Amino acid sequence: MQKRATAPRRKSGSDTEAAILASVNTRNLTLLQHRSKPHVTEGDDHNRACYGCYKALNHAHIAVDYITECQIEEGVLNQYKALYLPHVMVMSKAVADKIREFTANGGAVWADGRCAYLDEHVFLRRMIPGHGLDEMFGCQEADFIAARDTEFRLGALRGCMFRQYLVPTTGEVLAEENGKALIVRNKFGKGETLLAGSYITLGLQRLGSDEATMNAMAEFAFRHGVKPVLNVAPSAKIECSVMHGPDADVFILGNRTQTSVTARVELESSYAAFTRNGVRQNGGTVLEQPLAPEETVMVIGYKK
Incomplete structure (x- = not known):
């Protein structure tokens, strides 16, 4: 018992400064959509995006925790500095409120993949991102279209499959195409957000690694005080x-x-x-x- 009590421990839990939302609601939706079509691979896109997000942060030696909606509602965000929302399509008001609170108190939120365009009832929101997250991200969706090219650039990031054009409200445009915003950064309360208008994290799994994309994603965490493991x-x-x-x-x-x-x-x-x-x-x-x-x-x- 004494040996077990003094055994080395990995960096985890309260030591970890960044988190990835592994959305149970998004997984449930895609499972229901594709349960009768096992040959369709898109049903696993959120898991793939979570892996792509982890891949980018691990590349920079950033320790991360996977967390769920239930944990967010219980207040787990208080222990982190940065939160990543990879391809999180479904968002409840309760979770959105907690994320807004986290950002207003000084947290940093990075998102992609048409974040929060469906509510907890899988209804399309009148405003995207929904449940007041448009105010937090400082922008609103103007259009969402399939890309003719498999991959394309959004500034330092590599886009994949779709383009989400954004209309900035209070946010700063970091990347645009033909005068249309694709990346918007915003100050919200004491914190900061970044919304990327494409499937960035999914592309890191589907298309393979991209050094510039992974470095930019990690830099967002470093910008807000997250430290590498070593x-x-x-x-x-x-x-x-x-x-x-x-x-x-x-x-x-x-x-x-x-x-x-x-x-x-x-x-x-x-x-x-x-x-x-x-x-x-x-x-x-x-x-x-x-x-x-x-x-x-x-x-x-x-x-x-």
């Missing part, structure tokens, strides 16, 4: 994680590439020593480890 370089080439314990921390470093690379981690506190495969190394505030192609290693850092 400050590691070269960031794009390294997969990393950390487990914390009372006497030591465990660092997991992986090489994402097909070539050798040296991972350099700048740590917030100094360690007495590091060990890798039982070999003791000097401690300090910097951890450097050579990694072979696709190699993953575990390094123990002993606290002073």
Whole structure:
């Protein structure tokens, strides 16, 4: 029991500063729409978008929690700095009110995929986004059309499948096409929002990775105080994680590439020593480890 009580723990729960809404309501809708058509893949688009969103944030070493509508209604947003709404089509008033409150109190909300165009009864809203989220995002939908091109650019972001043209009210236009807004950023209370008018996160799963898109999505979190799990370089080439314990921390470093690379981690506190495969190394505030192609290693850092 004592060993279990002092075992290292992963960064999770209250340590995590960003969240992704895994919408049960949106999943239920798409399941009902496609339950009699198993050959149609679009029924899983929200799950795919959630994965695409996670993919972008994980690429920048940002720890995230998946949360549901029930958790939002219970007040879980209070523990986060940034909330991502990937392809969340269905939104109840109760959830929308909590998200508005979160933003007004200083939170940051990023959304795409025709966010909240249906209410909890699956009715099309007169105003999109619905339930007052148009005020929060500082814009309203003007049109929603299928794209002739499979992919296209919205500033730094890569669009996919559809274009949602937006009319800014209080928001700032960050990207436009032929004079029509496609990305709008808005100040709401103490917080900030960004609405991207296309299937950005779904595209990261369907079309594959896009460096500029993933960097821009992560930058939104960094802009609002979210910190990465570790400050590691070269960031794009390294997969990393950390487990914390009372006497030591465990660092997991992986090489994402097909070539050798040296991972350099700048740590917030100094360690007495590091060990890798039982070999003791000097401690300090910097951890450097050579990694072979696709190699993953575990390094123990002993606290002073």
